Amino acid sequence: MTVPATLAPKLAKMLPRLASDYDGEVVATVRAIERLLRSSGRDWHDLAATLCRPVQLLNSDWRLDARFCAGNATRLSERELDFIATLARYCGCPTDKQLKWLHDIVSRLQGAT
Numbered sequence: 001m002t003v004p005a006t007l008a009p010k011l012a013k014m015l016p017r018l019a020s021d022y023d024g025e026v027v028a029t030v031r032a033i034e035r036l037l038r039s040s041g042r043d044w045h046d047l048a049a050t051l052c053r054p055v056q057l058l059n060s061d062w063r064l065d066a067r068f069c070a071g072n073a074t075r076l077s078e079r080e081l082d083f084i085a086t087l088a089r090y091c092g093c094p095t096d097k098q099l100k101w102l103h104d105i106v107s108r109l110q111g112a113t
Contacts, residue, residue, distance in 0.1 A: 002050040003042050005096065010036055011047075062087075062099060065106045072109050080105055 003011070014036070017029040037043055066087045073081060083101065087094060094102065 001042060001046045003037065003047050004040055007036060007040060007042075062094060062102060065102050069102070069105055069109065075109060076105070 011033065014029055014033050018026055020026050020029070033047075034044070037047060066084055069076065069080070069084045070088065073084075076084065083098075084105075087098070087102065
């Protein structure tokens with residue numbers, strides 16, 4: 001099991017504190033990370049697995065993929081159209097699951113051309 005991306009900002013703030021010269025601060029940080037991981041049903045093993053998993057580079061600019069799909073709207077299902085319309089309104093970054101679905105749609109469209 002991997003650590004959810006929603007925890008990344010909090011972990012990014014905590015991890016540098018592990019380099020402290022003060023043992024008490026290091027231990028307190030370790031315990032805070034453990035509480036954070038446990039709050040999402042994860043542990044240190046999950047954190048390690050997340051750090052070791054290969055990075056998937058589906059497309060450096062997912063918006064290009066979404067525009068490609070929108071340009072092929074007549075070849076999309078109603079559900080896919082709704083999904084692409086939702087992505088068009090995004091201000092942040094889609095989840096891994098959404099990126100995978102987008103990539104699958106793009107692959108199907110490119111394979112059919």
